[in-house]
Amino acid sequence: MNRRQFLKLGAAATTTLAAARFVPTTFAAEKPKRAALIGSGWYGKCDLFRLLQVAPVEVVALCDADAQLLTEAADLVAARQTSKQRPRTYKDYRQLLQEQSPELVLIATPDHWHALPMIAACQAGADVYVQKPIGVDVVECQAMLTAARKHRRVVQVGTQRRSTPHLIEARDQIVREGKLGRVGAVEIYCYYHMRNQSVPPDTDPPAHLDYDLWTGPAPLRPYNRLVHPRGWRGFMEYGNGIVGDMAIHMFDMVRWMLDLGWPKRISSTGGILVQKNKKVNISDTQTATFDYGDLQVIWQHRTYGAMPDPQYPWGATIYGDKGTLKAGLMSYDFIPQGSGEAIHRECVYELEAYPEDKTEKDLEKHVAPAIRGHMRDFVACIESRAKPVADIEQGCISSACCILANVALQVGRTLAWDAAAGRVTGDDEANQLLRRPYRAPWVHPDPARV
Numbered sequence: 001m002n003r004r005q006f007l008k009l010g011a012a013a014t015t016t017l018a019a020a021r022f023v024p025t026t027f028a029a030e031k032p033k034r035a036a037l038i039g040s041g042w043y044g045k046c047d048l049f050r051l052l053q054v055a056p057v058e059v060v061a062l063c064d065a066d067a068q069l070l071t072e073a074a075d076l077v078a079a080r081q082t083s084k085q086r087p088r089t090y091k092d093y094r095q096l097l098q099e100q101s102p103e104l105v106l107i108a109t110p111d112h113w114h115a116l117p118m119i120a121a122c123q124a125g126a127d128v129y130v131q132k133p134i135g136v137d138v139v140e141c142q143a144m145l146t147a148a149r150k151h152r153r154v155v156q157v158g159t160q161r162r163s164t165p166h167l168i169e170a171r172d173q174i175v176r177e178g179k180l181g182r183v184g185a186v187e188i189y190c191y192y193h194m195r196n197q198s199v200p201p202d203t204d205p206p207a208h209l210d211y212d213l214w215t216g217p218a219p220l221r222p223y224n225r226l227v228h229p230r231g232w233r234g235f236m237e238y239g240n241g242i243v244g245d246m247a248i249h250m251f252d253m254v255r256w257m258l259d260l261g262w263p264k265r266i267s268s269t270g271g272i273l274v275q276k277n278k279k280v281n282i283s284d285t286q287t288a289t290f291d292y293g294d295l296q297v298i299w300q301h302r303t304y305g306a307m308p309d310p311q312y313p314w315g316a317t318i319y320g321d322k323g324t325l326k327a328g329l330m331s332y333d334f335i336p337q338g339s340g341e342a343i344h345r346e347c348v349y350e351l352e353a354y355p356e357d358k359t360e361k362d363l364e365k366h367v368a369p370a371i372r373g374h375m376r377d378f379v380a381c382i383e384s385r386a387k388p389v390a391d392i393e394q395g396c397i398s399s400a401c402c403i404l405a406n407v408a409l410q411v412g413r414t415l416a417w418d419a420a421a422g423r424v425t426g427d428d429e430a431n432q433l434l435r436r437p438y439r440a441p442w443v444h445p446d447p448a449r450v
Contacts, residue, residue, distance in 0.1 A: 032058040032082075033382070036102035036126075038093045038117045040064040040073035041229055042362055043131060044108030047158065049363075050371040051106070051129075052081055053354055055379040061100040063090040065214040068206075069229065080356070091210060093117045097124045104382065107131060108158075110232045111239040112218040115140040116442065119147040119450050122155070127382045129375070131158040132252070133244045133399035134392065138434040141403070142422055143445035145396040150450060156378040156388040157395030161253035163373035165348040170332040171257045174325050174343070179334060181322030183258060186297040188250035190314040191307040194242055195280050196226055196234050217442035226279050234280030241282035242301045243268075243402045250316045251290065252390075252398035253327065254297055257318070262397055262419035265291040268409040274304050288405035291414075299405070329366060407433045 035057040037048045041064070051057060059077045064070040070089045078086040090096040097105075097120055105121040107114055107130040115135045121128050128148070134157055135141040148155040161167055174180065202222035205211035211223050218237045221227070232238040233245050254260065270286030272278075284304060290297040307313045315328030323336040334343040347366045351357050357368050374390065381388040407430055408415045416425040424430040438444040 032056040033103040033379075034058055034060045034100065035104050035106065036061040036063070036087075036096055036100060037073070037106045037108065038063040038096070038121075039107060039109035039113070039131075040069050041066070041108070043158075044106065045073055045076065046360075046363055046368075047106050047108055047129065047131070047371060047375075048077070049080060049356075049360065050368060051375045051379075052077075053356075054372050054376050057081075057104070057379075058083055058085070059087045060102060061088045061090060061096045063093045063096045065091060065210045066208060066229065067091070067210075068208040091213065094120060097121060097126070102126050104129070104379075110214075111244065112136050112237070113216050115144055115445055116217070118144050118155070119445055122147040122151040122153045123450070125151070125153075127154040127378075129156045129158065129378055130392075130395070132395060133240060133248050133402060134395045135399060136239060136244075136403070137436040138400045138403055138407075138422075139447065140435075140445060141396045141400045143447045143450050145392050146447040147445075147450040148392045152385075154378070154381050154385065154388060155392035155395075156374060156381070157390040157392060157399075158374070159249060159252040159390045159395060159398060160367065160370040160374040161249055162256050162389045163377060164329070164367075164370040165373070166332055166345045167253065167257075167327055169345060170325060170327050170334070174323075174332075174334050175257050175318070179323050179336070179340075180318060180320030180325060181337075183318055183320045184295060185319045186254050186258075186295070187317045187319075188247060188254060188297060188299045188315070189308075189312075189317075190242060190246040190250075190301045191303075191305075192246075192313060193303050194233075194246075195275055195278065195282065195284055195303045196231060197275065197278060198226070199277075199279050200225055215439070217438040217444070219439060224279060231280075234282055236281050239282075240403050240406050241286075242303070243283075243286060243288060243299065243405050244399075246301065246314060247288065247299045247405070248398050248402045250314070251297065251299065251402060252394065254316050254318065255394070255398060257327075258295075260292060260295070260297075262417060263290040263292050263297070263401060265289075265414050265416050266401060266404045266408050267291070267414040268405040270409060283409070286405075286409065288402075288408070290401060290405075 037044050040062045074089050105126045105128050107117050118130045134144050202224050205223040268288040270283050273285045275284045285302050288299040312328045318325040326333045331346050348369050350369045377389050411430050418425045
C-alpha cells in the first residue's frame with residue numbers, strides 16, 4: 001500500500017468513525033424538553049445552538065446581566081428553534097429557575113458565576129450542562145459535585161475534547177491499542193498570545209450592563225472594557241488564568257485518554273515575567289507538573305515568542321517507549337519508535353450536514369462537531385440517567401487540579417493532594433486558599449449544605 005492509498009483509507013476511516021459516533025439520536029420523550037441558558041454571550045450561544053441542532057428542546061428562557069447580549073441572543077434563538085417562539089429573558093437566574101422550571105439548564109457565564117447557578121439548577125430539579133472549569137476554587141468544585149449527586153442530576157461539563165471525533169479515534173486506535181507502549185511522560189501546552197496588551201482607562205460601565213450583578217461574588221473592580229465582553233479571562237478575579245482556561249482542556253483530555261484520576265502532587269512555577277505593566281493580571285509564563293508517581297503530566301504556557309511546533313500550538317504530546325502521540329484540536333499524529341507506519345488524522349467538519357455553521361458568528365467551526373457530540377451524549381444520559389462522558393466528577397478533578405496548580409504557584413511549593421479528604425496534606429496556608437472569599441451578599445457554597 002503506498003502513502004496515497006493509506007491516507008485515502010485513513011480519511012475514509014475517520015469519516016466512518018465520526019458517522020458511527022455521532023449519528024442522530026432517537027429520544028424516548030416526544031415532547032421537547034424545556035431548556036434555559038444562563039450566560040448568553042459567545043460560548044453560551046455556541047453551546048445552545050449545537051443543542052438545538054441535535055435534540056428536541058424548546059428554549060424557554062435566557063439569562064444575562066448584559067441586556068444587549070440578552071436581546072441579541074433571544075432574537076437568534078427565536079429564529080433558530082422549531083417553534084419560532086422567543087424565549088423569556090431574565091437578569092437574575094434565580095427568578096428564571098423559579099418562574100420557568102426548566103428541565104435542562106446550560107451555564108456559560110464567566111467562571112466566577114458557574115457554581116451558584118449550577119447548584120441552584122440542581123436543587124430546582126434540572127439537569128445541567130456547565131462550562132469548564134466548573135468553579136473558580138476547589139471548594140466550589142466539591143460543592144457542585146455534591147449537589148449533582150445529592151439531587152440525582154445529570155451534569156455534563158464542557159470539556160468537549162472527550163467528544164471530538166479524531167481524538168476519540170486517537171484514544172481508541174492508538175492509546176488503547178497499545179501503540180504507545182509504556183507511557184512515562186506527557187507534555188500539555190498552549191502558546192497562543194492570549195494576554196491583551198492594551199491599557200485602556202477605567203470608565204463607567206455601559207448602561208446595558210448591570211455591572212454589580214455581573215461581578216456577583218467576585219471582588220468589585222472598577223469597570224474596564226477589557227473585562228466585558230469576553231475579556232474577563234485576563235483577570236484572576238473571575239477565573240484561573242490560562243491554566244484554568246486552556247490547560248484544563250488538555251489535562252482533561254489526557255486523563256480521559258490514559259484513564260487517570262487525581263495526581264499525587266501538584267507544583268507550579270511562573271508568573272508575569274515578560275509582559276509587565278498591563279491591565280490584565282494572569283501569568284504570561286507558567287509551568288505546572290501533575291505528578292502521578294510513575295507518570296508526569298507537565299503543562300506549559302507562554303504568551304509570547306515562537307511556538308515549538310506551529311501545527312500544535314495548543315495540545316498534548318504523549319511519550320511512550322513504542323511511539324509518540326501528538327493531539328490537538330485540528331489533528332493528531334502518531335509517530336512510531338523505529339519501524340511502523342506513521343498515522344495522521346485531521347479534524348472532522350460537518351458543514352454540509354449543518355449548513356448554518358457556515359455563517360454563524362464567531363463559531364469555531366472545527367469544534368462544532370465535538371459540541372454536538374457532547375450535547376447528544378448529555379441528552380441521551382438525561383433519558384437513561386447514566387453518567388455522561390464528561391460527568392461532573394471528571395470535571396471536578398480536572399478543574400480542581402488546574403486550580404491547585406495556581407495555588408501551588410501562589411504559595412511557592414509542591415502540594416501533596418489527599419483526594420479522599422479533599423485537602424492538601426500538611427499545608428494550612430494552601431488549604432486556606434481552597435475557598436475564595438465571596439463578596440456580600442453572596443454566600444460561598446458549602447458541600448455540607450447543598
